[in-house]
Amino acid sequence: MVDVIYDLIVIGGGPGGYLAAERAGHEGLSVLLFEKRALGGVCLNEGCIPSKALLNSAKIADYAKHGSKYGVNCENVSIDHRAVVKRKDKVVKTLVAGVSMKMKKNKVTVVNGEAVIQGRSADGFVVKAGDNEYVSKRLVIATGSVPSMPPIPGLHEGYRNGFVLTNREILDITEVPEKLVIIGGGVIGLEMASYFNSAGSSVTVIEMLDHIAGPTDREISTILLNNYRKKGVDFRLSAKVTEITGSEVIFETGEGRRSVPADKVLVSIGRRPFTEGLGLEKIGVETERGRIKTDEYMQTNIPGVYAVGDVNGISMLAHTAYREAEVCINNILGKRDKMRYNAIPSVIYTNPEVGCVGETEESAKEKGLDVEIVKLPLTYSGRYVAENTELDGIVKVIMNKKYRTLAGVHMIGSYASEIIFGAAAMIESEMRVEDIREIVFPHPTVGEVLKEIMWEL
Amino acid sequence: MATPVVMPRQGNTVESCILTQWFVKKGDKVKEGDLLFAYETDKAAFEEEAKVSGTILEIFFNEGDDIPVLTNVCVIGEEGEDITPFIPGGASVKEPEEEKKTEAVTEETTREIQAQPAAAAPNADDGRILISPRAKNLADKIGADIRFATPTGPEGRIIERDIRKLQQEGYLVTSAAKEAYLNLDQPVPGTGLGGRVTTADLSSPAVAAVSAGKAETIQKPEAEAAIADYEEVKLSNIRKVIAKAMHESLSQMAQLTLNISFDATEILSLRQKLKANAEKLGLANITLNDILIYAVSRILPSHKDLNAHFMGDTIKYFRNVHMGVAVDTERGLMVPTLFNANLKSLNQIAMETKELANACRKGTISPDLLKGGTFTITNLGVYGIESFTPVINPPQTAILGVNTTEQKFREKDGVIEPYMSMSLSLTFDHRAVDGAPAARFLKDLKEALENFSVLLAK
Numbered sequence: 001m002v003d004v005i006y007d008l009i010v011i012g013g014g015p016g017g018y019l020a021a022e023r024a025g026h027e028g029l030s031v032l033l034f035e036k037r038a039l040g041g042v043c044l045n046e047g048c049i050p051s052k053a054l055l056n057s058a059k060i061a062d063y064a065k066h067g068s069k070y071g072v073n074c075e076n077v078s079i080d081h082r083a084v085v086k087r088k089d090k091v092v093k094t095l096v097a098g099v100s101m102k103m104k105k106n107k108v109t110v111v112n113g114e115a116v117i118q119g120r121s122a123d124g125f126v127v128k129a130g131d132n133e134y135v136s137k138r139l140v141i142a143t144g145s146v147p148s149m150p151p152i153p154g155l156h157e158g159y160r161n162g163f164v165l166t167n168r169e170i171l172d173i174t175e176v177p178e179k180l181v182i183i184g185g186g187v188i189g190l191e192m193a194s195y196f197n198s199a200g201s202s203v204t205v206i207e208m209l210d211h212i213a214g215p216t217d218r219e220i221s222t223i224l225l226n227n228y229r230k231k232g233v234d235f236r237l238s239a240k241v242t243e244i245t246g247s248e249v250i251f252e253t254g255e256g257r258r259s260v261p262a263d264k265v266l267v268s269i270g271r272r273p274f275t276e277g278l279g280l281e282k283i284g285v286e287t288e289r290g291r292i293k294t295d296e297y298m299q300t301n302i303p304g305v306y307a308v309g310d311v312n313g314i315s316m317l318a319h320t321a322y323r324e325a326e327v328c329i330n331n332i333l334g335k336r337d338k339m340r341y342n343a344i345p346s347v348i349y350t351n352p353e354v355g356c357v358g359e360t361e362e363s364a365k366e367k368g369l370d371v372e373i374v375k376l377p378l379t380y381s382g383r384y385v386a387e388n389t390e391l392d393g394i395v396k397v398i399m400n401k402k403y404r405t406l407a408g409v410h411m412i413g414s415y416a417s418e419i420i421f422g423a424a425a426m427i428e429s430e431m432r433v434e435d436i437r438e439i440v441f442p443h444p445t446v447g448e449v450l451k452e453i454m455w456e457l
Numbered sequence: 458m459a460t461p462v463v464m465p466r467q468g469n470t471v472e473s474c475i476l477t478q479w480f481v482k483k484g485d486k487v488k489e490g491d492l493l494f495a496y497e498t499d500k501a502a503f504e505e506e507a508k509v510s511g512t513i514l515e516i517f518f519n520e521g522d523d524i525p526v527l528t529n530v531c532v533i534g535e536e537g538e539d540i541t542p543f544i545p546g547g548a549s550v551k552e553p554e555e556e557k558k559t560e561a562v563t564e565e566t567t568r569e570i571q572a573q574p575a576a577a578a579p580n581a582d583d584g585r586i587l588i589s590p591r592a593k594n595l596a597d598k599i600g601a602d603i604r605f606a607t608p609t610g611p612e613g614r615i616i617e618r619d620i621r622k623l624q625q626e627g628y629l630v631t632s633a634a635k636e637a638y639l640n641l642d643q644p645v646p647g648t649g650l651g652g653r654v655t656t657a658d659l660s661s662p663a664v665a666a667v668s669a670g671k672a673e674t675i676q677k678p679e680a681e682a683a684i685a686d687y688e689e690v691k692l693s694n695i696r697k698v699i700a701k702a703m704h705e706s707l708s709q710m711a712q713l714t715l716n717i718s719f720d721a722t723e724i725l726s727l728r729q730k731l732k733a734n735a736e737k738l739g740l741a742n743i744t745l746n747d748i749l750i751y752a753v754s755r756i757l758p759s760h761k762d763l764n765a766h767f768m769g770d771t772i773k774y775f776r777n778v779h780m781g782v783a784v785d786t787e788r789g790l791m792v793p794t795l796f797n798a799n800l801k802s803l804n805q806i807a808m809e810t811k812e813l814a815n816a817c818r819k820g821t822i823s824p825d826l827l828k829g830g831t832f833t834i835t836n837l838g839v840y841g842i843e844s845f846t847p848v849i850n851p852p853q854t855a856i857l858g859v860n861t862t863e864q865k866f867r868e869k870d871g872v873i874e875p876y877m878s879m880s881l882s883l884t885f886d887h888r889a890v891d892g893a894p895a896a897r898f899l900k901d902l903k904e905a906l907e908n909f910s911v912l913l914a915k
């Protein structure tokens with residue numbers, strides 16, 4: 001019945017999936033890509049990209065509101081949320097079209113539909129979407145993740161009637177809620193807190209841990225916390241949400257039971273790999289608490305079946321998915337390539353921005369690494385001082401003493417998101433402190449502090 | 458002035474070489490030091506560099522041609538210059554005397570070139586890796602591990618493009634890992650950026666090796682399925698030579714193999730004693746194979762049928778034993794000759810055999826040392842082989858295969874006792890030797906090995 005046997009079927013058109021398809025297509029493999037919603041996945045449609053559009057509007061508003069500090073007076077500054085969302089939609093549309101073009105250019109067949117693995121045939125793996133069956137010699141599973149929805153009383157009812165939102169819905173609300181309660185102070189929660197704080201909401205962040213921003217270096221996350229407290233965001237740490245009613249969120253802290261009123265509630269406590277209804281069991285792919293287990297070549301326990309991106313639950317970031325996709329395709333093509341997770345940068349696009357890569361002070365200690373830790377205020381950079389009025393940014397380096405290489409670099413301050421890749425390259429290439437000292441940095445830039453701090457080691 | 462480039466003479470007994478690859482074509486401009494062509498003798502590969510700059514005016518031979526040494530292969534000069542005097546065969550234009558002069562000059566230049574690497578090459582750790590200064594600089598700059606380089610320069614020397622190839626293949630080391638890496642006995646595979654060896658690879662060489670192996674076994678079939686089911690590789694000339702020699706051997710001779718085993722107690726204990734006292738007595742590391750070579754070289758002279766060349770109508774019986782020693786190298790099987798083994802002490806045999814084997818592995822062996830054997834020993838004992846049928850190197854008449862040692866039991870005066878036994882497999886050419894004399898040789902050899910100290914005393 002099937003007249004085409006594909007070299008590769010990719011399930012999921014997010015960063016991991018579309019890049020795998022693109023690379024494989026570029027190398028001449030016949031590739032079929034399934035996407036049930038829109039190409040680009042969560043990242044492009046309801047995550048990284050749209051939130052950046054929103055945050056940039058917030059940043060512009062912040063500058064305007066506080067322009068007088070720089071001698072620029074603006075009056076009646078306000079965010080037109082509808083216009084912001086409209087622009088966001090346009091950005092997303094442009095980029096989704098770009099992904100489409102890439103698929104076309106690399107001769108990837110895209111099928112819009114939900115793919116279900118049926119099993120094996122003599123020719124390979126059989127995947128069904130709608131009424132059609134497709135066969136391929138190999139599978140790349142890149143189905144991504146969905147928001148974790150904890151069993152908090154009232155949460156699911158609230159989600160159904162639009163009172164409780166996830167990252168998907170909150171990006172499309174047309175009115176700025178007067179009172180926004182965010183459950184979970186991780187990257188998504190903080191970025192949304194940042195935007196809606198600038199847009200005029202009264203924002204409360206409820207976080208179960210005693211710090212925000214998850215595994216981010218504690219010193220950095222504390223600076224971020226102080227910045228947002230100053231801006232008026234209310235943080236409730238070490239607080240466990242116990243119930244969501246129609247108008248408030250109830251939580252418990254060491255001090256007892258508390259509640260905050262809410263017009264909207266954002267749930268952003270984390271994400272979990274999405275594998276339900278995919279038919280993995282039909283071909284015996286091994287999973288572990290919902291995540292697909294992969295080796296360092298991105299292969300699952302079944303030869304010919306790979307899993308990249310959030311669905312393997314290792315490092316749920318779009319750029320990790322990109323690299324995993326490349327490793328996966330390289331191995332399919334017989335080029336030896338191994339996934340390395342030691343230099344994956346992570347960024348929080350708040351204002352100030354946070355950029356981190358590698359070991360934190362805490363994780364280095366936990367692993368018992370022999371490290372030296374130094375930090376510098378960003379005021380060592382002329383540009384930083386010239387362009388900012390709040391001068392609390394820092395850069396922090398964790399150095400591996402044995403080889404005098406960098407184990408981790410952490411920054412908070414302007415452009416940190418764009419600077420951190422340089423630190424990642426230094427870690428990946430195992431440059432020694434002495435090597436980095438020889439690099440010429442443009443002056444004046446904020447990135448120069450990376451060179452400056454090498455002389456503290 | 459137009460200058461001819463001749464096929465260099467590699468060793469005194471090499472009469473011709475096969476031109477395997479041209480790196481230039483007619484009309485190309487070349488600079489001094491550019492590679493012109495690659496060529497091979499029976500068992501070693503070389504490359505010829507331009508000694509002058511200019512334009513390739515003419516090329517006289519094609520890839521695959523077998524060219525007599527010192528024959529003009531191509532001409533370098535200014536465009537428009539007359540090349541007719543250099544046409545091989547058409548050398549009648551030239552005075553014979555003049556030709557001789559050219560020859561002499563060429564010899565000198567060749568010697569110069571050969572001397573250069575030794576003088577110019579900065580010594581690597583073992584002082585034996587020959588590398589051009591340019592290649593060394595590049596290797597240092599990019600952190601390439603020169604131990605992985607396949608030398609394609611003249612005389613087994615690593616040249617710049619070998620390092621470029623390494624760079625492409627990813628045999629690189631990060632600056633942080635370099636020092637410790639170069640001190641490792643065994644190179645480890647790199648898993649870092651662009652295949653670089655990282656500090657993480659250093660700390661877990663075993664782990665790295667295992668996962669690399671895994672990539673090999675699991676990923677490879679998968680990978681090949683995506684492209685092709687097989688990889689088609691052109692035979693190297695060395696492989697072709699081996700193939701031809703082995704096939705001729707089996708198709709033209711009347712080979713058969715006899716197996717025998719002997720009590721290895723004495724040679725094993727001797728080896729232990731030698732090993733224990735090696736330092737004190739200034740002895741080389743004397744292996745069982747060296748002991749075998751010694752014994753065979755002492756026994757062979759009284760079994761001249763086996764120390765001979767079968768020439769079809771005649772047989773050459775040799776007075777001395779020139780022992781061929783089979784060496785496994787990356788390029789393939791090589792059999793250097795230990796000349797006059799019967800006149801050498803056990804220590805000398807051990808030292809010289811090791812040198813020959815090293816030169817083969819490094820590709821620096823002189824072609825002269827790959828000829829002239831009168832008998833061959835091949836040892837598969839280290840792989841646990843218990844018996845096999847070695848294939849004779851024509852025109853020799855026999856080859857001795859050495860097998861592994863194993864524990865056996867025998868009954869002596871009603872007592873069962875264990876002892877270490879070793880077995881030997883002798884293949885001989887029945888055209889030259891009959892079964893009984895071959896068996897007698899093995900019996901003598903067995904007795905000699907079981908009473909090795911007596912043999913040493915002789």
